Amino acid sequence: MTILGIDLGTTNSLACYWDGDKPVLISNALGSVLTPSVVSLGEDGQILVGQIAKERLVTHPQLSAATFKRYMGSRRELHLGTLPFLPEELSSFVIRSLKQDAEAFLGKEVTEAVISVPAYFNDAQRRATKRAGELAGLKVERLINEPTAAATAYGLHGEQSETKFIVFDLGGGTFDVSIVEIFENLLEVRAVAGDNYLGGEDFTELLASLFLQHHQLNGEELNDKELAVVYKQAEQLKQNLSRGKAAEMRCVLGERELTYSLTHDKLEKEAEGLLRRLRYPVVRALQDASLRPENLDAVILVGGATRMPLIHAFVSKLFGHLPACSINPDEAVAIGAGIQAGMKARNLALKEVVLTDVCPYTLGTDIVRENAAGYKESGYFFPIIERNTVIPASRIKRLYTSHNNQKAIEVEVFQGESRLTKNNIELGRLEIPVPPGPAGREAIDIRFTYDINGILEVEVTAVSTGVKRRAVIEETPGSMPQAEIEARLAALAALKIHPRDKQENQLLLARGERLYEEALGDTREIIALWLAAFEQALDRQEERKIKPAAAVLKQRLDSLEQGYF
Ligand code: AMP
Secondary structure (H helix, E strand, O other), X not given: OOEEEEEEOOOXXXXXXXXXXXXXXXXXXXXOOOEEOOEEEXXXXXXXXXXXXXXXXXXXXXXXXXXXXXXOOOOOOEEEOOEEEXXXXXXXXXXXXXXXHHHHHHOOOXXXXXXXXXXXXXXXXXXXXXXXXXXXXXXXXXXXXXXXHHHHHHHHHOOOOEXXXXXXXXXXXXXXXXXXXXXXXXXXXXXXXXXXXXXXXXXXXXHHHHHHHHOOOOHHHOOHHHHHHHHHHHHHHHHHHOOOOEEEEEXXXXXXXXXXXXXXXXXXXXXXXXXXXXXXXXXHHHHHOOOOHHHOOXXXXXXXXXXXXXXXXXXXXXXXXXXXXOOOOOOHHHHHHHHHHHXXXXXXXXXXXXXXXXXXXXXXXXXXXXXXXXXXEEEEEEEEEOOOOEEOEEEEEEEEOOOOOOOEEEEEEEEOOOOEHHHOEEEEEEEEEOOOOOOOOOEEEEEEEEOOOOOEEEEEEEOOOOXXXXXXXXXOOOOOOHHHHHHHHHHHHHOOEXXXXXXXXXXXXXXXXXXXXXXXXXXXXXXXXXXXXXXXXXHHOOHHHHHHHHHHHHHHHHHXXXXXX
C-alpha cells in the first residue's frame, strides 16, 4: 500500500512517497514537482489546478482563487465565478490533482495520505486540512507539523547523531519556527512558535504598495485585473531581487506602461516592520526551549520565501551563523511528509527513527478567582496542557465548586496564552452535575488528552459520585457538521478536474492569454496571431501537428518573457 506524503503549501503543493528505500517526489503532468496551490474554474465548468490556474489569476481573477490556506478552518467563502467554496474545498481540488498525478506516476490507486500543516495551526485548521484530504478521496489519519517534517528530512540526511537546530520556515502565507533536537535517532521538537499571517506574500504586498505609492496610485481604484498584474510583477521583482542587488518591475495599466526599480538595501529598509515580526516567534521559541541562539548547531531554512537574501542576512545576524543550505527549501517538508508516510506504512528501513512532537499552544479551562475586594470573578484562564508539552499528552487537574449549593460545574475549553479567557479561543464546553453543598466541598477532575494529530479529548469526573462526562472537541469554530460534509462531498464529486493529458496545451494558451493582456500595441497583435495559429492546430486534432506547433509557441512565449523579443 502506498501512502502519499503531501505538503499542502500556501503557494505550492507537493507529493512524495517512500519507495522502500528513500523518499521520491512526484512530478505533475507538466513535469514539475511543485504544483501551485491555485484553483480556477474553466469555461467548460471543469476545475483547473496548478500552473494553468496560476496563469488565469491574471486573465480570469474572478474565476480563480489562491492563498486560500490562510483561511483554512474558517467559514469564509471564496468564489470561483458565482460558485462559493470553503478553503478546505479549494484545497481538496489541489489534493485531488496531486492524487491523480501520483496515481499516473505509480500506476495504481492511492487511497491514503499524510498531510503537513503549519505547527501553529489550531484545532479547526487541522480538522479542515484533514477534511480537505477526505474530500479529495483520501484517508488522512496522520497530520504532520511542517517544521517537524522538514526536520525529519534534515535528520535523516544529517551526519551528526546529536544536534540542536532551529527550523525557520517562511512560506507564502505562514511563518513557523521550531527548535528541534536529535539525539541518537530520536528526533524531538523542543519548542514551536509562529505567525499564521506572515509569509512571502507580505513581502510581495509590500513591493506592490511601494510601486503604487511611487506612481501615486490608489489600489482601490484599480480593477481586479490591474491589481493582479501589479501583484504578478511585484512577485517577479521580489524573485529578481533574490538574484541581484537591484531589479525593476514593469506594469501595463490601461494605456500606460509604468516601471519601478528597487535596490536590495532599500528593500531591507522598507521591510523593517516585517523583519521585526519575524523576530518575535524566534525569541519566544528560544525562551520556551530555555536556549540561547549560540546553543544551536544549525539554522535550517524552509519555505520559498527564505530564498530572499534579505532573510539570509536577517538569520545570520540573529543567530550569529549562516543557515545550513543542504535541503532544498521548497522540497524539505514534502520529503519529510513522504518519510512519515513510509513510517506509517511500517516501512522497516525507518524503524529506528522515533518522532516526538509538541502541542503548539496552551489548552485549559475557565476558572473563578477572588479579586482584591473579595468578590468572585470568572474569566480567568487555567492551563491544563501547557504549550510545548510533548504530545501525545494527558494531564489531569482538580477544580472545586466556587459557589454554595452549586448543582453543576460547566467546563469551558480554551486554547491560547492569555491570562483572561476572553482573549483565548473557545473550543467547546461541557457540563457535569455535582451534589449541592458548600462552596469548595465538591471537586471535579478534568483530564485533557491531546493526540499527535492535534485533536483534544476532554474527560471530566465528579470526584464524590464518579459521574463522568466526555467530549472530543468536534464543533470547533469554523468546522462543518457531518451532514453538511456529506452533502458537499457529493457536490464536489460532480466537479471534474481537468484531465492531466491536455494540461500542457492548456497551459500554453493560458500563458499566452496572460502575456497578451500584459502587452500593448504591436506585441499584442503578434501574440494574438501566435495564439490563433496554435488554436487552429488544436482544432484540427492532428497529434502530429499539435506537438511542433506547441514547441514553436512555447519558444516564442519564452523569448517574449525573457525580454528577447
Ligand atoms: P512556499 O509556500 O514555501 O511555496 O513559499 C512560497 C513563497 O516563496 C512565495 O511567497 C514566493 O513568492 C516565495 N519565493 C519563491 N521563490 C522565491 C525567490 N526566488 N525569491 C523570493 N521569494 C521566493
